[in-house]
């Protein structure tokens with residue numbers, strides 16, 4: 486790659502009031518910004534107009550009261566924008582691959598290919614939210630996460646691109662000859678398919 490071909494990619498890390506932990510106390514902010522779609526819409530439109538590559542939402546299953554759930558929020562932003570990438574943070578430790586694969590596939594359809602995933606393994610306090618006795622150790626979370634991501638990728642590719650034939654004349658919706666097979670897994674029972 487020559488120097489002239491190099492590109493700088495810019496991403497906006499959206500927040501409710503700001504990134505300082507006391508930003509919600511600033512006199513110019515409103516406490517309900519974290520659940521206000523107009524706030525996120527305004528920031529995302531500015532980012533899109535400024536030709537940034539993407540907007541990004543951090544997330545974690547602890548102490549996040551007062552902020553919107555990322556897939557719900559990004560779906561709304563997708564419908565109101567055209568070009569900007571939409572990145573959701575999603576934990577592998579406290580999710581199932583099927584749900585995550587399906588939500589990203591849906592966001593990708595809604596946004597016409599603009600969905601992105603910040604893959605994280607989560608932090609300790611999440612264990613309590615899910616009634617688990619303890620948060621898994623670092624190595625276990627990351628091993629499990631690798632497998633989780635592999636399964637999600639398999640799910641996204643579980644049908645050949647031309648498997649959905651929508652053949653109205655012959656009454657064939659999906660070509661089942663390309664039905665996916667389940668790979669072996671250490672951590673989970675593997676689901677088979679999403680569209």
Ligand SMILES: Cc1cc2nc3c(=O)[nH]c(=O)nc-3n(C[C@H](O)[C@H](O)[C@H](O)COP(=O)(O)O)c2cc1C
Nearest residue numbers: 542543544545546574576603604605606607608623
């Ligand atoms: C820019 C940035 C954003 C991050 N956002 C999140 C987040 O939204 N949720 C989360 O659980 N962790 C987030 N993290 C933390 C990482 O997932 C990771 O735990 C951290 O970088 C420490 O690495 P380790 O888990 O290997 O110790 C973020 C880290 C960085 C650098």
